Amino acid sequence: DFGPKVNFKKRKIQLGPFHGFPDFTKSLVDRLTQILVDFKPVELCHLEYVPSRGSAIDPHVDDTWLWGERLVTVNLLSDTVLTLSPVLYAENHIRLEGHNQYNSSHDNNKVNIALRVPLTRRSLFVLAGPLRHSWTHQILRDDVTSRRLAMTFRELSLEFTPGGQFEKHGQEMLFIAKRFVSFASHSN
């Protein structure tokens, strides 16, 4: 990963090991910032998925304290499918069960909503709006059919932009993220 080291539970950010993005991403970042209005990535996360290891990523919503509206992922090496499900539905479901209102008729009505978004090799997707905040996303093991790399760029949340509570931290991160450094010199 390239970006600040973050402890999301304790809400602590360390900039020490982050010196900038690897130089081989410069042309990609340039293109992203041309296409996406005001997109200033401060983190790049590389994930490798390999079928023989059973790689997958469980349903989750990316952090919203530090990370902003758009999650931008470049899908490389092979096609896959992104599976999205509404967060609210899962929460409602648990709440109903806890309140004894959950019975077999509810069960019959049980709808497991999932959006299945095909991601072709070399495509880019932007997760934003309700799908970023109110839906979980995941990659199912069965959808990793050959080696795949995902490069996810993240921008800052409003709290870390001018006028926000953590504006100063945000400025520091942006300052470093503007630099591109030799990949060989990376230690993290």
Ligand SMILES: O=C(O)CCC(=O)C(=O)O
């Ligand atoms: O592999 C992907 O496309 C999704 C990665 C992801 O959701 C994440 O890194 O938060």
Ligand SMILES: [Fe+2]
């Ligand atoms: Fe994610």
